[in-house]
Amino acid sequence: MVKELPKWAQDEIKNAKIDKTESLTRTGYILEIYDKDSRIDAQLYEGVEDGRHIIELALPKKIKPADQKKGVVYEFTFNSSKAPLSNKLVEFLKKEMEIDMDAIYQFELTNLELMDVDSDTGSSSESEEE
Numbered sequence: 001m002v003k004e005l006p007k008w009a010q011d012e013i014k015n016a017k018i019d020k021t022e023s024l025t026r027t028g029y030i031l032e033i034y035d036k037d038s039r040i041d042a043q044l045y046e047g048v049e050d051g052r053h054i055i056e057l058a059l060p061k062k063i064k065p066a067d068q069k070k071g072v073v074y075e076f077t078f079n080s081s082k083a084p085l086s087n088k089l090v091e092f093l094k095k096e097m098e099i100d101m102d103a104i105y106q107f108e109l110t111n112l113e114l115m116d117v118d119s120d121t122g123s124s125s126e127s128e129e130e
Contacts, residue, residue: 003097009089016083016104024048025077027115035065040109042076049080050105057109068112077111 005013028044031054038059047053057078059065083104085093093099 005097006092009092012086012089013104016085018081018083018106020082022080023077023110024080025075027073027075028053029073030068030070033065033068033070038065040065040068042074044076048105048107049082050103055105055107057107059109063109063112069114073115075113075115076109077113079108079110081106081108 026044026046026048028042030040031043032041034040038061040057040059042055042057044053044055048055057076083106085102085104090102093101
């Protein structure tokens with residue numbers, strides 16, 4: 001049975017005030033593309049502030065979801081925004097919901113660059129045999 005958050009907790013999460021935004025650059029690859037929502041899930045090689053390596057990124061209008069590829073290495077530049085939660089809510093989530101969370105994070109992609117990890121610098125095997 002899934003526990004439901006009380007109204008006061010829902011209201012705090014819904015109205016959380018973002019007090020910190022920073023620009024980050026990380027490398028990784030796309031796990032999933034959500035065309036309809038203009039979002040992607042990305043697996044990052046270097047973690048973000050709270051230690052996670054998988055994040056959901058909102059895409060700006062200039063980056064089309066259909067143009068992106070899953071499983072290839074990109075350099076992601078994105079804004080990371082943080083809204084801290086009250087001590088009361090942090091304790092409630094920990095004790096009642098078994099969730100260890102002290103802030104809400106939002107990630108918005110600003111730039112995406114395909115990395116040349118597997119370039120074709122060598123010659124083909126057919127030309128070496130001749």
